Structure formats: structure tokens, C-alpha cells
Amino acid sequence: MKILRRKRPSREDSSALSDLAFLLIIYFIVIAGFNVNKGFLMSLPTKDSTRFVLRDELLRFELDASGTLVFRGAPTDFSLAEKEIQKGLDQHPNIAVVLTVDPEAPWQKVVSFVELAQRLQVDSFSFTPAKAAGSGL
Template identity: 60%
Template sequence: MKIKRRKTLSFGETSASSDVAFLLIIYFLVIAGFNVNFGFLMTLPAKDSTRMILKDDLMRFDMDGSGSLSYEDSRLSRTDAEKLIRSAVRAHPNLAVVLSVDSEAPWQEVVSFVELAQKLEIDAFSFSMKEES
């Protein structure tokens, strides 16, 4: 007696390919939900734009190697800086804050100041490293 062999179907001819495609769609939809941005958004000016900032609308802060803040050669605590910026924002709505950072400053102090600027909704914020002399 001869045994009949069944014809083997390829992957494309079976319903398994549609099942795999459906599972991949579900997988990517679920993964897309986990993509969370833990950073912060800052509006940066366009590359070719020029923005006029009046001298009265500019605040310059310095951060030394220990992470201490100073404004106009006087040291400030983080809360004093916050109060100072808040009062300046009320007086000058187009306030621009500039932070000059020493290369030895702890990165967490810099991040904390950037978060403070974001919290106070400073639209024009800039920071740069001090040039070593």
C-alpha cells in the first residue's frame, strides 16, 4: 500500500504569515507607547535669525568650579537666584538669561539651573563654558 504524502506549503501560502504580521503590528503599537521623553524642550532660534536683546533684558550668571552661582559679583543661593529672576521677569517680559559655567562645575548644578530657567518659563536662555585662561 502506497502512503500519500501531503504537499508542504511554503510560509507565504499559509496563514502563519498573516499571524506574524498581525503580532508585529501589535508589538510595535505597544512599544510606541513606551517611548517617553524624559528631557525638556527648549525653543531654539532659527539658525539665520537675529534677535535684538536690550541691555536691560539681559541677566548674566556665573557658575564657578564648586557650582556656586554669582550675579554681578555677588554670590547667590538657588532660591535667591529664583527670586531675582522672578522679579526680573515681571519687570522685563523679554528677559534673556545667560549662564557662564566653569569647566570644573558639577554637571548636576548646571542641570538644576537649566531646570530653574525652564520652570520660570524663560524663553531666551543660553549657557556657555568659560574660556580657560
């Protein structure tokens, strides 16, 4: 006589496997963020490009060797510069902002100004080294 028996599904201990998968997912998520650069994209003009700008549509800032921002001959800070640029943009949406940078000025200050210009969506922004003629970026 053949006796039929119901087969019981075997229980496999797979708890460790889910832990492992979870840890691997976390690892890959963390690793994926390592090689990503964050920053600002800048469009460089050609070397000999020249653009004519009306005097009223030009805001000129300077960065001195210590990294102090200078506007119309007087030291200023980034919040005041932001207000000036915003005011200029309200009056002339196509306003050009030029930053003249002392060769000894720290890079952080240049980057901060680039950030400011990008945040205010200044279309025509360039920076140029002090004491150099017509080679703006």
C-alpha cells in the same frame, strides 16, 4: 423512550488564569516605565547665531568650578536667583538669562539652572562656557 436532560454548564477552574493575567498586566506596566527618559528639552541655536539684547533685559549668572552660583560678582543660591529672575521677568517679560558655566562645574548644577529657567518660563535662556567667545547654547 428518550429522556431529555437539562445540560448543566460545566464549571471550569479558571481562577489561576485570572491571577496570571493580573500578574502579566502588572509586569507590563512596570516594564513600560523602564525605557522612558525624563528630562528637559533644549532648543540649540545655530552655531553662528547672534542676538542683540538690551542691557536692561539681560540677567547674567555664573557657575564656578565648585558649582557655586554667582550673580553680580557675589555668590548666591538658586532660591535667590529664582527671585531675581522672577523680578526681572515682571519688569521685562522678554528678559534674557545667560548662564556662564565654568568647564569644571558639575552637570547637576547646570541642569538645576535649566530647570529653574524652564519653570519660570524664560523664553530666552542660554548657557555658555566660561572663557569662550560667542558660542552660547
